[in-house]
Every structure is written in structure tokens, then in C-alpha cells.
Amino acid sequence: MSDRAARAILAAVALMASWGLVAAFPEIAYVIVGILGTCLWQRVVTWLGRRRSTEAGADVAPAADEKHETVPEALHRLAGPHVFLADFATARGLSKEAARAVLEALDIRVRRAVRNGDDTGVGVHRDDIPPLPRPPSATPAEGVDQGQPTNQPGVRIERTEGGLIIYDLADTHRHHTVGDH
Template sequence: MLLILSGAGILTLKAIVTAAPYVAYFVAGILVTLAWQKARACIRGRREGDGEQTEPEPTPDVGEALRRLVADDNGVLLTRVRDDLKLPNTKRVKQLLDEAGVTWKAVRTSRGNGPGVHKNDIPPDPSPVVADAHAAGCCCRSSGNNNSDNGTDPSGREGLHVEPIGLAGSVLRQAADEKRHHQINP
């Protein structure tokens, strides 16, 4: 069977070359071009392989990308993270998320629905680790500055002090003034 098909193919090619000889030159040119490209790629591959070893690409920071992309949305789609980090596919994005300990699931965003990371699952920005945040002569480590507030009054009733009021901020109070000048309505 294979012999019959080969013979039919050869007869067809002979008929085409006899009828239009320039077709043979065209086909031969295409085949030579393809062979040349393959040979150049093979040679280039050997040269790059003989040279220095390529360093692996650094792992992209998925957490930073998620915090940057979420903005005011409900979450970030994995395809958007893939495009932002220029990764080959979402499988690699899932692998990076698993390594970072970030859960992904189906989310609804303004850009569409699909697998992604919900805004509540995005890890917070890591705080910078500072060994010694204060320089010498700063804050509580500084020596007296000849103010009247630097006395050794054990009551601590002199000057201003700051009272935190939860997540809303803080209140600056005059410690010596104990009475309230206004009434707070609930």
C-alpha cells in the first residue's frame, strides 16, 4: 500500500515539474531556506550552550503585584497577574501564589469573573525591618534640653501628652488641665 502511494506521489510530482518546471525551483528554494534556518538555530544553540551558564530568573514578588493591581476592586484575576509579571501561563502564577501562601479562588472583579485572589486574601505589605530606628540624641533617648518639662516630677502632670483613641488617631491633652471645657454628646 505504501509503495503504491509513493509511486502515485512521484508520478504527480513528475507531471507538475514537466508542466511547470519553475515550480520545482520554487519548492527547492523553500526546502533549502528551511534547512538553512534549522542549521543556524542548531549552531546558535551549541554556541550558547558552550558559553556561560545562564542564571535563573529571579522569582517575581506576587504579593507586591497583587497589592499594586487590586486598587479599589474586589480582587485580581490570575490572568491580570500573569500579564503584569510577564509569566508564560496562569499555572506559573498559581505556583507562585502557593509558594507565597496566598489562596486563590473564583472572584468577581470589574474586569470580569474567573480564578483570582480576593482582596481580603492579599497579604499586607511587609513592614521594613529596622535594627535601630532612632539615632543617638533622638526621641526618648535624648538628654534634657533645658525646658521646664524635663524635671523629675513623679506625677508626670506637666506639659502636653498624647492619648491614643483607637484606630481613629490620637488626642493631644494638657496634663495639668483636668476639667473638661466641653461636653461630648453620644
């Protein structure tokens, strides 16, 4: 059965159930009309937005933030805690098939069922979302090794067979010896 036929059948069942509620409780008609009106308004606004973007065609440039967004960044932005394939496809301006192909090409697993709140659908589980790349640090940190100066300014320590020799670099002609006494 196609998706449209299933939706049409579901809509017919919902309308008959609504009619039954209105017949039993006439006051609820206002609530039902409000819900249906809100759903219809959301559909119209979405349809008009798609139509405007289609008419504009290639004249519409992507936003500066979306232009350089990588797939992992998009997945992290959309995660709540998982990402539905349809949401990812919409965010990237792709069909569901193309979005699935992109994810599979990057070895990101697409599962049959992930849950966000009360909704369940095809998507990427939070465990399968790749981590964001770490930003490069300004200067790499180097550890102190034997033979290198310590982090104490003006002091140098050398290890010898008899113990440690501590050099005070401010006073170049004297040093202190700590030995095994």
C-alpha cells in the first residue's frame, strides 16, 4: 500500500472518530475544529515555503553557517537525542534516499527505528553519530623529560649516581648537592 493511500485511510478514520465525538459531545466541536485548523494552517505555510524556494531556484544561496556544516556537525545539531533520516534530509536539502546514501558512504549506520520523544522512525542512533572533530590547540603541550629544565624558573636539577645536583641559575658559580648521607 502506498504512503498516500495509508494517509488517506488514516485521515478518514480520524474524521469519522471526530464526528462520533462531536455527535456525543457537541461542545468538543470547537476543540476539534481548532486542531484541524491548526494542522491545515501548518500544511499551507509549509507548502508556500517550499513553493517560494522552488520558484527562487538557484538564486537562493545557503546561509553562511549551513554552507560549511559537515555531516557530523549537522547530526549533532539535529540530535534530540537521535536523528530521524527525514529531518537530516530536510536540513541538507536532500531526498531521503540521497541522505541515506550520504550517511552510508560515511559509514554512519542508519537504523530502522530510533525514538525521539513519542515518535519513532528511521534514523541515526546517538551511539552511531560520529564525534565532532577536536579544534586544533594553539600550541602543543610538551612534557618535561629528564635532561630538560623544570618548570621552576631559575633552577636546574641533575640526577647523578650520588643523588641530585640543584643548580641555582641566578648564581652561576655555586650549586647545592643533595646526596645519600
